[in-house]
Structure formats: structure tokens, C-alpha cells
Amino acid sequence: MTETIIQGLLLGGLYCLFSLGLSLMFGVMRLTNIAQGDLIVAGGFAAISVAPLVGGHFVMAGVVLLPVAFAVGYALQRTVLNRTLGKDPLPSLVVTFGLSIVIQNALLELYSADPRSLDAGELATGSLNLGGDIYVGTLPLLILVAALACTAGLQLLFSTTSLGRAFRAVSDDREAAELMGLNSAKVYSVATALAFVLIALAGLFQGLRTTVSPADGPLLLLFAFESVIIGGMGSFWGTFVGALVLGVSQQVGFKFDPGWGVWFGHLVFLAVLLVRPNGLFPKTKG
Amino acid sequence: MTAPFLQTVGLRAHYGDAQALFGIDFHIGEGETVAVIGANGAGKSTFLKSVTGLVRVAPETVLIDGRPSGGSVPGDIVRQGVALVPEGRRLFPSLSVEENLLMGGYARRPGPWSLQRLYGMFPILKEKRKVPATSLSGGQQQMVAIGRALMSNPRLLLCDEISLGLAPIVIKEIYDALPAIAAEGMSVVIVEQDVMVAQRVSQRLYCFQEGRVSLEGASDGFTREQISQAYFGI
Numbered sequence: 001m002t003e004t005i006i007q008g009l010l011l012g013g014l015y016c017l018f019s020l021g022l023s024l025m026f027g028v029m030r031l032t033n034i035a036q037g038d039l040i041v042a043g044g045f046a047a048i049s050v051a052p053l054v055g056g057h058f059v060m061a062g063v064v065l066l067p068v069a070f071a072v073g074y075a076l077q078r079t080v081l082n083r084t085l086g087k088d089p090l091p092s093l094v095v096t097f098g099l100s101i102v103i104q105n106a107l108l109e110l111y112s113a114d115p116r117s118l119d120a121g122e123l124a125t126g127s128l129n130l131g132g133d134i135y136v137g138t139l140p141l142l143i144l145v146a147a148l149a150c151t152a153g154l155q156l157l158f159s160t161t162s163l164g165r166a167f168r169a170v171s172d173d174r175e176a177a178e179l180m181g182l183n184s185a186k187v188y189s190v191a192t193a194l195a196f197v198l199i200a201l202a203g204l205f206q207g208l209r210t211t212v213s214p215a216d217g218p219l220l221l222l223f224a225f226e227s228v229i230i231g232g233m234g235s236f237w238g239t240f241v242g243a244l245v246l247g248v249s250q251q252v253g254f255k256f257d258p259g260w261g262v263w264f265g266h267l268v269f270l271a272v273l274l275v276r277p278n279g280l281f282p283k284t285k286g
Numbered sequence: 287m288t289a290p291f292l293q294t295v296g297l298r299a300h301y302g303d304a305q306a307l308f309g310i311d312f313h314i315g316e317g318e319t320v321a322v323i324g325a326n327g328a329g330k331s332t333f334l335k336s337v338t339g340l341v342r343v344a345p346e347t348v349l350i351d352g353r354p355s356g357g358s359v360p361g362d363i364v365r366q367g368v369a370l371v372p373e374g375r376r377l378f379p380s381l382s383v384e385e386n387l388l389m390g391g392y393a394r395r396p397g398p399w400s401l402q403r404l405y406g407m408f409p410i411l412k413e414k415r416k417v418p419a420t421s422l423s424g425g426q427q428q429m430v431a432i433g434r435a436l437m438s439n440p441r442l443l444l445c446d447e448i449s450l451g452l453a454p455i456v457i458k459e460i461y462d463a464l465p466a467i468a469a470e471g472m473s474v475v476i477v478e479q480d481v482m483v484a485q486r487v488s489q490r491l492y493c494f495q496e497g498r499v500s501l502e503g504a505s506d507g508f509t510r511e512q513i514s515q516a517y518f519g520i
Contacts, residue, residue: 176376181393
């Protein structure tokens with residue numbers, strides 16, 4: 001059982017990276033990014049394409065990919081998504097839904113339907129002894145540490161920096177923030193740029209840990225959604241905990257029957273919704 | 287009289303199809319305190335929103351230092367030295383008192399106002415600087431709202447109904463602080479429903495009625511009858 005829980009926590013680390021970008025964009029501008037999962041898959045494929053060009057190592061691929069993701073996120077928000085924001089959430093939902101379909105089909109066209117993965121080198125087989133006869137894979141552990149670092153980093157960014165203050169201010173009252181001289185279009189664009197960095201990182205790790213294929217996106221989006229909602233909208237540590245809860249639930253399900261994992265995750269998600277409709281750590285008002 | 291710092295010429299404003307202002311001529315000079323009074327729906331708040339860029343208006347209808355500024359984005363207006371204390375305060379609930387004040391300084395205009403100076407003026411804000419701004423009492427929240435606007439070092443401070451919902455003693459306290467705030471030559475526009483308060487604190491006064499100026503002149507130069515006529519119409 002200990003092993004199942006540890007495996008679940010490690011899986012939760014990956015789910016946390018899936019959902020932080022979603023949590024960030026929703027928190028700052030109340031935009032629900034339906035294309036989140038497909039963007040993660042696109043990030044994985046991009047890493048697979050970039051790696052051979054930079055010597056084959058995934059770290060180098062990440063070094064190249066993350067700044068590009070920042071630029072793409074900024075540009076997408078500035079040129080497209082900012083136009084969809086307003087009191088009505090529907091335009092942004094429709095536009096990101098459309099984006100999701102475009103990405104899935106573009107990936108299918110470019111990479112075919114075959115699952116592909118990114119070579120992790122020695123990391124793929126390395127393991128660490130946690131005492132006794134419990135061993136954990138180096139890569140899954142690295143992913144969990146990265147998730148922890150990203151969550152702590154985002155929380156710190158939000159609570160202590162002037163950029164974080166600007167994020168919270170436009171989230172509270174966009175018009176009042178603009179009265180202070182803030183350009184909300186720019187603030188939103190920086191938020192999406194950061195979300196895209198997290199998305200690219202998630203895609204890279206997904207490609208390393210398992211495989212990516214063009215049709216994976218919607219399932220990844222579902223896991224991201226479940227993590228954010230279990231944890232409570234608008235709280236990064238909530239998202240982190242929500243992702244771990246989901247990871248452990250799925251792993252426990254897998255333990256009973258290999259076909260039950262994802263289903264078990266949904267059950268726990270529904271149970272949390274029933275008992276605590278606002279999630280475990282609700283923060284967002286209104 | 288010095289040349290007006292801010293002037294509106296035939297200012298018209300619309301909300302969609304509904305016209306709210308029908309040609310407002312207004313001016314305020316350096317160091318002046320001017321009151322705008324009028325009934326609900328007379329266009330007082332719309333006037334302030336038009337001046338600060340929250341409602342789009344034609345460029346040449348708002349002049350700041352003689353330059354056409356109508357229709358600029360709010361950020362450009364605040365950088366030119368016009369700051370608004372919005373109706374209902376509009377503090378940021380997820381920011382602390384100090385963070386709210388720091389947001390006010392976002393435009394980085396140079397000038398005398400700083401956190402230290404505000405804390406000297408409102409010591410209670412220093413004491414409560416770490417707590418969420420919206421957990422304060424109404425009067426203290428209004429101090430934060432005024433302080434936030436002052437942090438942009440404005441040349442003109444626009445106050446939209448700062449007495450709304452406050453106890454009379456708190457209103458008096460806030461209006462008593464105004465002369466000290468304006469002592470360095472800052473201009474102040476007070477939008478107020480309470481005519482007595484408006485007359486007491488201002489040098490000149492405008493009364494709006496249904497989107498037009500119905501009365502204009504020195505604040506102490508009107509009889510009660512003149513004001514109620516301008517306020518309510520016939």
C-alpha cells in the first residue's frame with residue numbers, strides 16, 4: 001500500500017504541472033483554457049522535434065522550448081485571447097475550444113496518430129532507495145520536485161512581487177487597476193506567457209515519462225480540471241494538493257484493477273464535489 | 287486667475303445609445319477646490335469617468351494643460367496627473383492596505399507623496415498595513431482609497447462621493463483632512479450629494495441637472511432657493 005501511495009504522489013506531481021497553467025490563467029483573468037491538454041501534448045511533440053536539433057538531450061530541448069513557449073503565450077494572449085475577455089465567459093470558452101481542435105488536427109497532420117516519446121537517457125531507468133525495500137524512479141521524483149518548486153514559485157510570485165500584486169489587482173477589479181495606470185492587456189499577456197512555460201514543462205515531462213499522441217489532449221485537460229477543482233479554484237497550493245489527491249486515487253484504482261485507475265480518480269473527484277463543492281482550499285470569491 | 291489645469295468643452299458622453307452628458311463646460315485651475323453637486327443620475331459620476339478615460343469621449347472635449355486628452359486610456363490620464371477616488375472606493379480585496387497604496391503609486395509620477403507621508407497623516411493605516419484592505423471600517427477604507435489616489439502624486443484629485451455610507455463624524459474627519467492634502471497647490475474636485483458640505487469645502491461650485499450644468503459660480507454666492515432650483519429643476 002505504501003508503494004501505491006508513493007506512486008500516486010509521484011503521478012500527482014505530473015498532474016500538478018498539467019494544472020498550474022490552467023489555475024494561473026483562471027485566477028488572473030477568469031479564462032478557462034479548454035486547449036490546456038492539447039497545448040501540453042503540443043509541448044511534448046515540440047520537445048521531441050527540438051531535442052535532435054540540440055544534441056538530443058531533453059534538458060537542452062527544455063532550455064530552447066521554454067522561452068519560445070513564453071513568447072507564444074504572450075503573443076496568443078495579446079493578439080487573440082484578450083479580445084475574448086469580458087463579462088461573458090462564453091467567447092473565451094469557444095475560442096480555446098476551437099484552438100483545441102486546431103491543435104489536435106495540426107498535430108495529427110504533422111506527426112501522425114502514433115504515440116511518441118522523448119528519450120530520457122539514464123534518467124528513465126534510474127532509481128533511488130527511500131530506505132527499506134522502497135525504490136522510486138529518479139524521473140518521477142524529479143517531476144514531483146519540479147511541481148513543488150513551480151507551485152512554491154508561483155505562490156511566492158503572487159504574494160511578494162509587484163508583478164504578483166498586479167496579477168491580483170487586475171483579477172480583483174480590472175477597471176480600478178487601469179485607473180492606477182496598469183495596462184491589463186499586458187498583465188494578462190504576461191500571465192498567459194507564464195502559463196505557457198508551465199504547459200511546455202508539463203509537455204516535456206509527459207513526453208519523458210510516458211508517450212504523447214495527438215488525441216491525448218482532452219484526457220489531460222480532464223485531469224487538470226479535476227486537480228484544480230479538487231484543490232479549490234484560485235489557490236496554487238490547493239491545486240498542488242488536488243493533483244496529489246487525484247494521482248493517489250488513480251493509483252489506488254489501478255491497484256484494484258488496471259482498468260479502474262482513471263475511473264477511481266473521477267469517483268474521488270465527484271465525492272469531493274459532493275462534500276466540498278468549492279474544493280479543499282477555496283479562495284476565489286465571486 | 288491662472289490658466290485652467292483641466293477643462294472640458296462641450297463634453298458629451300454616452301452609455302451605448304443613452305446619452306448621459308449633453309455638453310458640459312467645466313474648468314479648474316491650479317490649487318482650486320471645486321464642488322460638483324446634483325441629484326442621482328445628473329451625470330456627476332459619468333463626468334468623472336469621462337475625464338479619467340473610463341468612458342470614451344471625443345479628444346478635444348477634455349483638455350489637460352490645454353492638450354486634448356479625451357478618449358485616452360485611464361493610464362495616460364493618471365500619468366498626466368489626474369487621479370480618481372472612485373465611487374464605492376473600489377479597493378482591491380485580495381491586497382493588503384499597504385499593497386493597495388503601492389498600486390496607487392504604479393504610475394510612478396514624482397512628487398511629495400509616499401507611504402511614509404500617508405502613514406504620518408493616517409497613523410491607523412500604518413497600524414493596519416498588513417491586513418486585507420476590505421476588512422477595515424468604512425472610514426478607514428475611504429482613507430485607503432484617498433491615499434491610493436494620492437500615491438500617484440496627482441495635480442488634480444477627483445473625489446466621487448467620498449462621504450457615501452459614512453458616519454457624519456467620519457465624513458467631517460475626512461473633509462477636515464482635505465485642506466492639508468491640497469496645501470501644496472493640488473487641485474481637488476469634490477462630487478457630493480450633501481450641498482452644505484460641498485459649499486463649505488469648495489471655492490467654486492457646479493450643479494449638474496440631467497447631464498447639463500444648471501448652476502455655476504462661487505460656492506458662497508448662492509441662496510438656498512437658487513441651489514434647490516438648479517438641483518431639482520422646476
